[in-house]
Each structure stands twice: as C-alpha cells, then as structure tokens.
Amino acid sequence: MIEFILSFITAYSTLKLHGSNRASSVFASSLVTIISFLVLLVINLVVDFDINHFMFFIFGASFVGMCSKEKGNFYQLLLYSFLYTVFLFNFSKYLTGIGGALGLSAFLSVYLGYHFTELISKIASTPKWSERK
Amino acid sequence: MGFVAVYLLTINLSISSIVPSAAVGFLSAIFIKKYSYEIYTGSFIGMSSAFYVNEVSDFLFISSFATFFYLLLTPHFKGIGGKFGMIAFLSVSSLIILRSFV
Numbered sequence: 001m002i003e004f005i006l007s008f009i010t011a012y013s014t015l016k017l018h019g020s021n022r023a024s025s026v027f028a029s030s031l032v033t034i035i036s037f038l039v040l041l042v043i044n045l046v047v048d049f050d051i052n053h054f055m056f057f058i059f060g061a062s063f064v065g066m067c068s069k070e071k072g073n074f075y076q077l078l079l080y081s082f083l084y085t086v087f088l089f090n091f092s093k094y095l096t097g098i099g100g101a102l103g104l105s106a107f108l109s110v111y112l113g114y115h116f117t118e119l120i121s122k123i124a125s126t127p128k129w130s131e132r133k
Numbered sequence: 134m135g136f137v138a139v140y141l142l143t144i145n146l147s148i149s150s151i152v153p154s155a156a157v158g159f160l161s162a163i164f165i166k167k168y169s170y171e172i173y174t175g176s177f178i179g180m181s182s183a184f185y186v187n188e189v190s191d192f193l194f195i196s197s198f199a200t201f202f203y204l205l206l207t208p209h210f211k212g213i214g215g216k217f218g219m220i221a222f223l224s225v226s227s228l229i230i231l232r233s234f235v
Contacts, residue, residue: 026169027162033155052149059151060218068212097182099225103218110214
C-alpha cells in the first residue's frame with residue numbers, strides 16, 4: 001500500500017512539475033527522483049528501512065508522470081500508479097539486472113490504463129439501445 | 134553517453150543505479166537540453182547489471198538497438214510515459230536474445 005501511495009505522489013508531482021512549468025519531462029522526472037532520494041535518506045537516519053526498495057518504485061513512478069497532460073488527469077494517474085505498482089511487484093523478480101525494467105512497467109501501466117479509460121469513456125458516451133432510434 | 138556514464142558510475146561507485154541515472158538525466162536536462170531524451174534513454178540502459186552487459190561490443194550493439202527502437206517507436210507513443218524505459222528494455226533484451234543464438 002505504501003508503495004502505491006509513493007508511486008502516485010511521485011507520478012503526480014512529476015506531471016505537475018512538467019505540466020505547469022516550462023520544465024521538460026526529463027528534468028521533472030530526474031528532479032523528483034533526486035529530491036525523493038534525499039528525503040528518504042533523511043528519514044532513514046531516524047527509521048531504518050531499505051531505501052533501494054522504495055527508490056525503485058519512486059524512480060519508475062516518475063516515468064508514469066512523464067505522460068502528457070492530455071493523457072494523465074488525477075484519476076487516470078491513480079489508475080496508472082495502481083497498475084504500475086502491480087506490474088512492478090510481479091515483474092521485478094524476473095527482470096532484475098535488465099535496464100529499462102522500470103520503464104517497461106511504467107509504459108505498460110500508462111498504455112493499458114489510458115486505453116482502458118478511453119474505452120470506458122466511449123462506452124459511457126454511447127447511447128443505450130433503448131434510446132436509439 | 135548516458136549509458137556509459139551511468140554504467141561506469143554504478144560499477145565504480147558500487148551504488149544503486151537509480152541515483153546516477155537520475156543525476157545524468159538532471160544534468161542533461163540542464164546542459165544538453167536538445168538531446169536530454171536520448172541521454173535519459175541511454176541512462177536506463179546503463180542501469181543493466183554487469184552480468185548482462187560487460188564487453189565493448191555489447192555497448193555498440195545496445196546503442197545501435199536503442200537508436201533503432203528510438204527512431205521506430207517514439208513517434209507512435211507520443212505522450213505515453215515510460216516509453217524511453219521500454220526502449221531501453223527492448224535494446225537490452227535484444228542483445229540477450231542475440232547472444233543466446235551466437
């Protein structure tokens with residue numbers, strides 16, 4: 001659960017950073033990751049935990065936030081973050097050591113999540129059979 | 134460039150590959166803005182472990198694959214987050230698959 005919350009916060013802040021300012025998505029993603037790392041380092045001084053485990057989620061979630069504003073509103077990002085967390089939990093054990101595994105999980109979550117929301121909105125906007133003439 | 138920088142930083146400093154990758158992306162977004170996306174893609178490839186990527190020829194092959202996939206896929210997935218990571222994954226996977234045949 002904490003991984004999902006962290007993923008969503010990271011994705012949302014990345015999207016807001018490159019969406020509202022003139023910052024590029026690369027700048028937003030890397031900056032959010034570096035700041036998160038520093039924050040986790042400080043917290044780790046007080047509470048002992050595995051920083052790398054959470055950093056994997058945060059770094060990949062920043063890729064989720066690199067999507068364009070048109071493809072990522074608040075609710076879509078919630079869905080993407082959820083899918084991303086599920087994918088990463090299940091894929092990470094098979095893809096250890098292969099570069100781009102985080103990006104693959106992020107890409108799949110955004111791609112599938114976006115088309116799922118598009119499909120739902122199309123179904124919702126289609127008139128019911130009884131209303132058709 | 135991003136690939137080599139992250140790979141060398143991770144191997145030599147014995148630290149998690151995430152921070153070097155983010156640092157390379159951050160610096161490229163500030164100083165080499167024009168090619169920051171390509172460099173960031175390369176930095177994801179550099180996150181591969183030395184078990185999979187350990188020879189100079191691997192660097193050349195992966196960079197070639199990454200360029201091919203970047204040019205091929207980027208126009209089709211505009212606005213989709215994670216496509217650069219996916220390109221990096223495809224490049225490294227291609228090398229692993231190619232190596233299994235040789």
